[in-house]
Each structure stands twice: as structure tokens, then as C-alpha cells.
Amino acid sequence: MQPLHIKDLVRLLRTNAGDSDTFDLDGDVLDVPFDELNYDSLALLQVTGAIERDYDVALDEEALEEAQTPRQYLEVVNQVLASSPAA
Template identity: 65%
Template sequence: MDRLQLTELTALLRTCAGEEDGTDLDGDVLDIPFPDLGYDSLALLQVTGIIERDHDITLDEEALDEAETPRQYLDLVNHALSARTTA
């Protein structure tokens, strides 16, 4: 896999932390902050651990702390995935 898609990210979020009532992760959530979607830093830490393990990458912790939305998070993950394939 060379790119993580939003559908894969939302599936991981659901698996790791469930889905908050009233939140539609199937909608346009790319630019909605994670707390507004019902996910805290612990949920993202769990998702990050799975992604790092499954795709043999290491994500920048400081950059991850600044990723406030699914779009920003996906950009970081996909950058790491593309760097891995060009290395």
C-alpha cells in the first residue's frame, strides 16, 4: 500500500475507539478536528501504533501532535509511506 485512504483511517478509528453517537464518519470529515469527531489523543495513539506496525513506518511524534484533522493525519502518514517506497 502506498497511500492510506480516509475509509481505512475511519475503520481503524472505529476499531480502536468505537464511534461516538451522532458522528457520521462516512460523511465529509476530512477537515473536522478529531475531538469534534469524538477521538482523543489516546485513540490516535492506538491507530498510529497499528499503522506503524502494519506498514513498517515510524511517524514523527511532534508532527502527529499537530495533526488536528483526518486530512492532516493522512498527509503525515502518506508522506511517510511515500518516503518508505522511494528509499
């Protein structure tokens, strides 16, 4: 299965939780903590649900809770996607 990229994550964040009030999401936000981007756990839970639906995968919510930045979040998601059969 194709990996999720930062542009995909930004699209999902915007769709499910709105634009960041503090950062331009089209800039370099890979290592900016989600709390600095003004995305809380509820916003990330909505994004996680969208990924699970769109990609037909089950994500490790505990591992995703540990992800503090978009880079860390993408690493967890892409590990699952890499081990999933192609749809």
C-alpha cells in the same frame, strides 16, 4: 507504498477507538477536528501504533500531535508512506 485513504483511517479509528458519538464517519469528515469527532490523543495514539505495525513504518508522533483533522493526519502519514520502500 500505497497511501492511506480516509476509508482506511475510519476503519482504524473504529477498530481501535470505536465509532464517533457525534458524526457519521462515513460522511465528509476530512476537515472535522478530531476533538469534535470525540477522538482524543489516546485514540489517535492507538491508531498510530496500528499504522506503524501494519505498514512497518515509524511515524513522527510530534507531527501527528499537531494534526487536528483527519486530512492533516493523513498528510503526515502519507508523507512517511511515500518515502518508505514498498513492502
